[in-house]
């Protein structure tokens with residue numbers, strides 16, 4: 003089965019599914035065990051994440067929304083210093099509820115730009131291509147359905163416009179600091195000097211606030227983590243007993259690593275595709291990192307990956323930042 007779209011990209015769902023199986027087997031055979039949070043986002047996971055963004059304890063979404071509501075004119079000024087047309091490329095745009103403030107401002111300021119959202123989900127791209135032109139008449143949207151770097155490479159092959167990449171939502175935080183450096187360097191390689199990156203990152207703050215955001219009282223984050231086990235049951239035919247795992251969130255204020263684990267409450271065996279995976283009582287599966295940085299660490303990340311930090315915007319409490327970097 004394959005999915006074709008307007009950008010004539012082909013994503014093989016069979017390939018995606020066998021990658022999923024391989025990574026699950028690899029992670030659950032490792033010691034310590036791990037799973038990748040990039041697989042949290044099936045249809046149910048998408049919905050749970052929507053609920054998380056709206057729950058009382060989860061502040062990052064509201065902080066970044068405030069930044070875009072308050073600072074769109076300054077952000078536009080920072081990315082339009084030359085009069086050239088812009089390719090505004092957003093990695094993982096969601097429903098555009100934050101970036102729409104920037105898109106509206108660019109339109110109002112009569113900047114020549116094309117908005118190019120990239121997402122692995124066909125639904126996300128279809129939704130945006132249908133709805134955005136209704137919210138912003140005349141906007142130039144070109145959705146790209148596929149892997150970030152595959153799509154970025156296609157783009158750089160056939161456009162001479164200045165590029166501005168938007169990578170928001172602290173999504174970079176879902177990589178280890180070492181993987182984050184690799185990722186930023188890879189981004190840098192597909193850019194030309196003068197191109198820019200707008201990076202939304204959650205900041206180190208009072209540890210209790212951070213831990214609460216990943217340990218909401220309503221149990222949404224717990225359900226979000228457990229949903230990956232359910233997904234493995236559904237899609238890979240495994241037999242996880244969801245009730246015998248508990249959720250354990252943690253935050254280390256020294257390193258800024260906010261990690262979540264699922265803990266096996268018994269000795270048990272889980273079957274996946276003919277393989278038996280043994281769990282010891284109290285054994286952990288490492289599920290997700292949401293790395294927190296401070297301003298200095300974000301500047302260092304820029305420099306180590308070939309960018310110069312230009313400006314930082316933050317919300318009224320300085321809990322979250324959107325940094326603008328320029329490629330050197």
Ligand code: AVJ
Pocket residue numbers: 054062171172173174175176215216223226290291292
């Ligand atoms: C996808 C990066 C926005 O790490 O804060 C929310 C995902 N995980 N609650 C984050 C998430 C648990 C989230 N981001």
